[in-house]
Amino acid sequence: xxxxxxxxxxxxxxxxxxxxxxxxxKKAEFKQxxxxxxxVHDALMAEMGTMNDLRKSLKTPADSTQxxxxxxxxxxxxxxxxxxxxxxxxxxxxxxxxKDRLEGxxxxxxxxxxxxxxxxxxxxxxxxxxxxxxxxxxxxxxxx
Numbered sequence: 187x188x189x190x191x192x193x194x195x196x197x198x199x200x201x202x203x204x205x206x207x208x209x210x211x212k213k214a215e216f217k218q219x220x221x222x223x224x225x226v227h228d229a230l231m232a233e234m235g236t237m238n239d240l241r242k243s244l245k246t247p248a249d250s251t252q253x254x255x256x257x258x259x260x261x262x263x264x265x266x267x268x269x270x271x272x273x274x275x276x277x278x279x280x281x282x283x284x285k286d287r288l289e290g291x292x293x294x295x296x297x298x299x300x301x302x303x304x305x306x307x308x309x310x311x312x313x314x315x316x317x318x319x320x321x322x323x324x325x326x327x328x329x330x
Contacts, residue, residue: 212297216299216300219303222307229314230314237320237321240263240325244260259320259328265316269313276306281302281303
């Protein structure tokens with residue numbers, strides 16, 4: 187009797203694990219794009235403090251001949267910061283946070299989400315280029 191109960195339990199366990207949904211390759215593609223996008227985002231967030239520190243340093247030029255360069259570098263940092271805030275807002279509107287951002291989506295909606303995520307990834311990569319450039323320029327102006 188114990189063997190029969192054990193076999194039934196084992197059979198049900200096998201049945202439930204074999205019925206688990208295999209991960210949809212399109213969902214996996216979306217998740218990979220999301221992870222890559224968030225990786226760039228996280229790296230940029232780590233640079234926000236650097237940008238703020240540089241902006242503080244740019245408030246007082248070493249001499250009056252550097253005012254224009256300081257103001258330009260500060261404006262670039264400020265613009266990069268504003269772009270980051272706008273990108274995060276746009277991203278959150280398009281892809282509100284949830285455990286599974288694709289839950290309940292049809293195949294067509296998943297395809298659409300993949301295309302939108304590709305655009306978001308490209309946008310954050312462009313933002314990364316702009317932010318790094320503005321940081322490097324500010325450091326150069328400050329002689330750091």
